[in-house]
Amino acid sequence: MDFEVIKTYIPLFKKAMFLTLRIGWLGIGFAILIGALSAICLYLRIPVLRQFVISYIELFRNTPLLIQLFFLYFALPKVGIRMNAEFCGILGVSLLGGAYMADVFRSGLESVKKVQKESALSLGMTNSQMIRLVILPQAISVSIPGITANTVFLLKETSVFSAISLMDLMFTAKDLIGLYYRTEECLLLLVVFYLIILLPVSVLGYYLERRLGHAQLRT
Numbered sequence: 001m002d003f004e005v006i007k008t009y010i011p012l013f014k015k016a017m018f019l020t021l022r023i024g025w026l027g028i029g030f031a032i033l034i035g036a037l038s039a040i041c042l043y044l045r046i047p048v049l050r051q052f053v054i055s056y057i058e059l060f061r062n063t064p065l066l067i068q069l070f071f072l073y074f075a076l077p078k079v080g081i082r083m084n085a086e087f088c089g090i091l092g093v094s095l096l097g098g099a100y101m102a103d104v105f106r107s108g109l110e111s112v113k114k115v116q117k118e119s120a121l122s123l124g125m126t127n128s129q130m131i132r133l134v135i136l137p138q139a140i141s142v143s144i145p146g147i148t149a150n151t152v153f154l155l156k157e158t159s160v161f162s163a164i165s166l167m168d169l170m171f172t173a174k175d176l177i178g179l180y181y182r183t184e185e186c187l188l189l190l191v192v193f194y195l196i197i198l199l200p201v202s203v204l205g206y207y208l209e210r211r212l213g214h215a216q217l218r219t
Contacts, residue, residue: 035101
């Protein structure tokens with residue numbers, strides 16, 4: 001293990017980490033939005049949209065992100081739809097994550113007791129007000145553990161971005177190993193930088209889960 005080599009490679013891994021974070025967090029943000037909207041469609045049982053959402057969830061939950069990226073990056077240009085690698089990465093994480101987040105939010109929505117809905121309607125709230133002011137806040141608090149788990153999962157899934165030539169952490173590690181055969185140093189840096197990305201998410205999720213859990217107990 002050569003620590004001088006590690007010191008030399010740190011800037012390269014740091015640059016790759018910021019690319020991974022940018023694509024990962026943009027994708028996760030859109031995934032949360034897609035998941036929430038999909039869950040509301042399922043919860044409200046909107047006829048046409050409900051079938052579309054179910055098909056979308058089954059398709060993306062049962063295909064690997066790598067295959068989805070290959071389709072977006074290599075197959076779509078054959079029919080005239082071209083996207084750069086970074087946009088494909090964001091879109092891939094968004095669609096895959098949205099399918100997983102939809103189930104998390106759906107479970108959260110269904111956990112809200114019927115009496116809560118009846119009370120909101122008896123107070124004169126419209127359906128949209130009931131969902132926005134009563135159901136969603138409770139559903140989100142219940143969904144925090146699932147959102148955290150899916151966020152960690154999606155950030156780890158970014159390791160396949162190297163397949164479409166994005167210079168993420170995995171691409172950088174494989175490239176340096178192939179060029180200079182410094183396997184131990186590169187793998188150590190890969191582990192360290194993934195821990196830098198993922199540990200804060202896990203800790204924050206645990207903290208929010210405990211805080212919201214205590215808040216629910218007090219009420």
